[in-house]
Amino acid sequence: MRSREVGLLGLGALCAVAVFLGAGGCQPEGNTRPPGWSGRPGGTIGEGGSGAETASSGDGGREGEGAAGTAATGSAGGDGVGTGDPPVARVATIEEITTGVVGEGVDVEAKGVVAMSRKWLVSKSKSSGSCLWGVFLSAPGIPVTEANSGILALSYGTRGVTDDQGNVTCPNIEQASAGDAFPDDVKPGDVLDVTGRTSYYSPADCDEQPPEANPTRVKQRQLASVTKVKLVGSAPIPEPHVFSGEDIAKLAAPSDPDGEKFHDAWGGVKVRVAGPLSPTLQGEMQTVVGAYGNIVLAGSGLRVGDKFYYVQGSMDACHGAPDYPSTDVEWARIDGFSTLDYCTWSLQPLNKCADFDPAGKDCTDGLLCE
Incomplete structure (x- = not known):
């Protein structure tokens, strides 16, 4: 900003x-x-x-799936080292993902979607040093947002630096690349083709949160494990x-x-x-x-x-x-x-x-x- x-x-x-x-x-x-x-x-x-830096909005898929890796059968590392053949992603709309027509854990490509936000740091892991980045996406061709028209997409980037106290510092994208699949300068109005994996996520300990936190009993549909993003144009923002x-x-x-x-x-x-x-x-x-x-x-x-x-x-x-x-x-x-x-x-x-x-x-x- x-x-x-x-x-x-x-x-x-x-x-x-x-x-x-x-x-x-x-x-x-x-x-x-x-x-x-x-x-x-x-x-x-x-x-x-x-x-x-510490707010959580999603799982991002399997930890260690970096932007340079592929959403492969087996494992893919934060440094982009994957194993196995990458699955074939089916083309799906945001509406198909958020209505559950496309189930959880399916590799998909959302084509021609509109970026609604800049890239932001969703979370970081103190145990692994991983840094998870997110961008909000919208269905194309709508003048006003509507039900099932938006989704949060997530991608792991370069691992953060851990200091002597165990605190993790992720890249500051004003100064260095985040290393995830999204361009560091992605902005609202960018039209993108995004490949990732469908996810239905909430933290595992929500039922342990205090009542004043108003903890959720339902999950959030997301596009996690994003490994490929292609900028294809620009469009008006709904x-x-x-x-x-x-x-x-x-x-x-x-x-x-x-x-x-x-x-x-x-x-x-x-x-x-x-x-x-x-x-x-x-x-x-x-x-x-x-x-x-x-x-x-x-x-x-x-x-x-x-x-x-x-x-x-x-x-x-x-x-x-x-x-x-x-x-x-x-x-x-x-x-x-x-x-x-x-x-x-x-x-x-x-x-x-x-x-x-x-x-x-x-x-x-x-x-x-x-």
Whole structure:
């Protein structure tokens, strides 16, 4: 993400063995931000942001399947060393994957899909050092997102560097290649042919999470083990489908409401929640932004996170936590992707300024994020 101040231009996110911390009240691995840190000097917003480095949204397939490897029968290593003949991927649409027409564990190619996000670090494994990257995809040719039109695609990249304390640092794609199958500069509107393996995933320990985490009882459909991505063009980005009123609570529901396959249909889709929207104040300090950058909407209980745009240690304010020092904020709308944040269904905005109305204080002070 690039940022600029007005008048100034400049450059201013796993599998079962992975360590996923940073949701449901857990402290994320390697998060050293003190309480009150907002992602920019002098900010005070509560307990800081989440950090996409440790957030979990998927299994990514078998750990060790690197971008340079193939989704092979047998095993494929993070360094691209596979064994056996690669399976033949069948062509499938996002709708066929998310409705279950194509079952779990099937090698598929989704052709002509539209990137809806930049690449972001989904998770990292303290045990293996693996780094899992994700991109949200949309079905082509639609003016507005709809049920079963979106999916999260996942690909392992270069293994991270482990320090003496066992902390893993994955590549910073502003400075070095991630080494996964997706181009480092993939952006919304890119049209892609993507080859991977269908997955139906949630962390194994969701039933052990505390009730306040609102842990899911349903899984998220994904395109995991992505090993091949081809850029074939560009296309307009569909506008987000609007949820309002009582329907907003469905996005936060731990199970499918009213017998619908709701999360199969809307998991991975960019949507808009329409206001008026008020926050539930959090913590002893009663702040808008609580633990690890999360906002919780009053009434619906929907968690709004910062896992896509927050980058730990970045001095770019576009990569900092949302900044809402006043508790009187009321949003007209918030845009984001419906996805699992570890075991909790959440809304994850892509852009901390453009995806909120009103945006946070640092955005209204002149910060524009792209």
